[in-house]
Amino acid sequence: MKKIYLYARFQRFWHWMQAFIIFSLLITGLEVHGLFNLMGYETAFHVHNLFAWGLASFILLAFFWYITTGDFRQYLTEGNLLEKIMMQARYYLIGIFKNEPHPFKKNEISRLNPLQRITYLMLTLVGLPLQIIFGFAYYYFNELVAAGMNPGWIEPIALIHTFLAYMLVGFVIMHIYMTTTGHTPTSNIKAMITGWEEVEE
Amino acid sequence: MKKLILLRLVPVLVSVFLFSLLFAKPFHQPVDPLIRSTADHSKFQELKKEFKSGPEVTEACLKCHTEAAKQIHRTKHWTWEVPMTDGKMLGKQHVVNNFCISVGGNEPRCTSCHIGYNWKDKQFDFTSEKNVDCIVCHDGTGTYKKLPAGAGHPAYTSTTFENKLYPKVDLSHIAQHVQNPDRHNCGVCHFEGGGADAVKHGDLDNSLIKPDKSVDVHMATGKGELDMTCIDCHKTKGHQVPGSRYEPTARDMHGFDYPLPDDYPTTCISCHGLKPHKKLKKLNDHIDKVACQTCHIPTIAKKRATKMWWDWSQAGKFDKEGKEITRVDASGIPLYISKKGEFKWSKNIEPEYRWFNGKMNYVTFLTKINDSTVVAINHPDGHPGDTLSRIWPFKVHRGKQPYDPVLKQFVKPLLYGEKGSGAYWSDFNWGTAIQKGMEYANLKYSGTYGFVETEMSWPISHMVSPKEDAMSCAECHSRNGRLEKLGGFYLPGRDASPFVEIAGFVTIAGSLIGVLIHAFMRYVSHKKTKSEGAS
Numbered sequence: 001m002k003k004i005y006l007y008a009r010f011q012r013f014w015h016w017m018q019a020f021i022i023f024s025l026l027i028t029g030l031e032v033h034g035l036f037n038l039m040g041y042e043t044a045f046h047v048h049n050l051f052a053w054g055l056a057s058f059i060l061l062a063f064f065w066y067i068t069t070g071d072f073r074q075y076l077t078e079g080n081l082l083e084k085i086m087m088q089a090r091y092y093l094i095g096i097f098k099n100e101p102h103p104f105k106k107n108e109i110s111r112l113n114p115l116q117r118i119t120y121l122m123l124t125l126v127g128l129p130l131q132i133i134f135g136f137a138y139y140y141f142n143e144l145v146a147a148g149m150n151p152g153w154i155e156p157i158a159l160i161h162t163f164l165a166y167m168l169v170g171f172v173i174m175h176i177y178m179t180t181t182g183h184t185p186t187s188n189i190k191a192m193i194t195g196w197e198e199v200e201e
Numbered sequence: 202m203k204k205l206i207l208l209r210l211v212p213v214l215v216s217v218f219l220f221s222l223l224f225a226k227p228f229h230q231p232v233d234p235l236i237r238s239t240a241d242h243s244k245f246q247e248l249k250k251e252f253k254s255g256p257e258v259t260e261a262c263l264k265c266h267t268e269a270a271k272q273i274h275r276t277k278h279w280t281w282e283v284p285m286t287d288g289k290m291l292g293k294q295h296v297v298n299n300f301c302i303s304v305g306g307n308e309p310r311c312t313s314c315h316i317g318y319n320w321k322d323k324q325f326d327f328t329s330e331k332n333v334d335c336i337v338c339h340d341g342t343g344t345y346k347k348l349p350a351g352a353g354h355p356a357y358t359s360t361t362f363e364n365k366l367y368p369k370v371d372l373s374h375i376a377q378h379v380q381n382p383d384r385h386n387c388g389v390c391h392f393e394g395g396g397a398d399a400v401k402h403g404d405l406d407n408s409l410i411k412p413d414k415s416v417d418v419h420m421a422t423g424k425g426e427l428d429m430t431c432i433d434c435h436k437t438k439g440h441q442v443p444g445s446r447y448e449p450t451a452r453d454m455h456g457f458d459y460p461l462p463d464d465y466p467t468t469c470i471s472c473h474g475l476k477p478h479k480k481l482k483k484l485n486d487h488i489d490k491v492a493c494q495t496c497h498i499p500t501i502a503k504k505r506a507t508k509m510w511w512d513w514s515q516a517g518k519f520d521k522e523g524k525e526i527t528r529v530d531a532s533g534i535p536l537y538i539s540k541k542g543e544f545k546w547s548k549n550i551e552p553e554y555r556w557f558n559g560k561m562n563y564v565t566f567l568t569k570i571n572d573s574t575v576v577a578i579n580h581p582d583g584h585p586g587d588t589l590s591r592i593w594p595f596k597v598h599r600g601k602q603p604y605d606p607v608l609k610q611f612v613k614p615l616l617y618g619e620k621g622s623g624a625y626w627s628d629f630n631w632g633t634a635i636q637k638g639m640e641y642a643n644l645k646y647s648g649t650y651g652f653v654e655t656e657m658s659w660p661i662s663h664m665v666s667p668k669e670d671a672m673s674c675a676e677c678h679s680r681n682g683r684l685e686k687l688g689g690f691y692l693p694g695r696d697a698s699p700f701v702e703i704a705g706f707v708t709i710a711g712s713l714i715g716v717l718i719h720a721f722m723r724y725v726s727h728k729k730t731k732s733e734g735a736s
Contacts, residue, residue: 034680034694041675041694045483092719097726142486151586155691159698166705170712177716 001183006111007195011071014062015192021055022168029165049139056132059124074112075121084114096181106199123171131168134161228419228427243377252372255318255354256331261376263330270330272440278316280327283447291447291563297578299600299655300395300511303566303613306641309352310617314390321352323641336372337389341380345370346389350617384410384420387431399505403552403596404663408504416503418667436466443467449660451492451559452589467662469493492557492591496672497665500549501596506534510545511600514652517629540626542601552594552661554687556583561658566644569609570653575599578657585690592687594661601654603635607647613638 028048031038066072077084087103104113137144137157145151182188183198191197242248247261263270273279282292294304304311312320318332319325334353336345347355349362356367388410395401414421419429435444444467453468456475465471478484518539520526525539534546560582570576583590604611614631615638618624625634631650639646677684678694
């Protein structure tokens, strides 16, 4: 058993801000979608639009940080990525029940396993940007129509935005559960708060 | 301390008071009579005489205002007909309605709201200049009143009609005190359309004579209120009053009428422009598809109940002694009258919403109707996809009225007339009343009649609420909101795709169940390894 410093201050700050913003966007978005009545449509609408700007800005800020610090290398993989992903998936489906050790050791140089790398990379480079683009197209619909977009597109834009939101809820559920698969059920969350994580020797 | 109050507080209070005077500005600044007009009618010799009749007054008016009657002759206020671009002739003279059904045959009664004299039958001379009634619109005394069944004439001697006294009108005094029309002049007919206060429109009734701000923000008369009257929006040119229900402007794309006016001064946009919302800019994204009236007139008939249902088929019932019945509710509103049938009324109601491009489709007495369902006497034309259509509020008046089930056409019953004339209100026989009415109008009638349910849509534009009372988003952006029944377009908050909802549900439920099963299996296997380790 040893403690390693995994998450820099900015990473922790970014993670929790993003968690807060995405959580707020989901709540207000689903309210605007008419699923429940919490703060009222109008408030939900305003909060949602405000946080949308927040999310977009934070993603840009994070890109800047990852590029300038070189930490984006955490997301790069050498060798056969697919094979490594399969190894990690096999661990979650079989190995974890046999009390096998994690197939990839965490350390300061490599804190993400291959499955995490591909998931977070897809989320940050594809999922969230798509959701943000469709969200902004939804908000600036009148301007886009004035610029020549077909007005009939409001429905598909709205539906895709809703669909991606539901997918995001699914991600959040699994992501929170996965935090319990560390050395102890809470060691991952503690690490994301303090920066220090207990790992197997 | 005293010094502080004197030096700091008093100036603040004074300036607050002065500024409040500055901001609460009525639409019309007070002016003295000299600024208002170059003529004082009470000084005209021609008017200082005894007038025996209305037409005599008109002759006196026309001596100076030589072209006035000719202007009037061109207005729908005079002709009661509106030629439409599709060749149909509409207007009060021609359309079917589901209140008193039709003018034809019932002239002396209906024409008590005509701006003329003597229209008592179809022989009326529409080219007569002296039969133009100037003073019904220009009476500045508030004493001029036409008799209910006097073919447009007022009471020249004190007259009692239906237990109500109509005192002799002082024509000379009225002629010397004329003015530009104010709300009383227009209201005499337009607030009492359908025969009494608040019956017809839902957004026009006598509560607009002295409304507070919550009833109508423009017309409110209280201290510091705008105090606008009808002609401030219905800006008249050569006696032509703009803002007709027959040819409305459903979407004004011209914007502010200053400095360059368009032909539609009555639209909200004429004064408020194309980007009226300064604080919440998202609201401006609505105005291409939602009429201002829709959100800013959340309810109509705010102070007085308006008629919602008129069932003529129930007319003609009498009490045990054979006398006519009048049944009223607690507030005195009639629910049943033997002459007219059964009524329903509503106060402070939400309008109904339709797509509307400004074209109203009317049924006439010549249209073949489909009697197997509710007949729409008029229905607003419009579609979510076109550029002119916007969502508009309507008062929908429903009821049952006589028709010809063989020819599938509406009929014009003779309602008003002497006993023995066949008029329904005297003889109570639908067969003869319809026969007489159709003969009078030269229309075919099969000889059999029935009753058919109808609905009529009245676009809403008045009783605009202050902005604090405008509708909130969720009135429409919600399931079971006000626009629940309006299809054909995607409305956020109301609409969803079943496919997306199911896919979302499966994803969320699937991940929840998945992690629960995974957690349970981990727990079980963990216990097993632990006990194995122990043994």
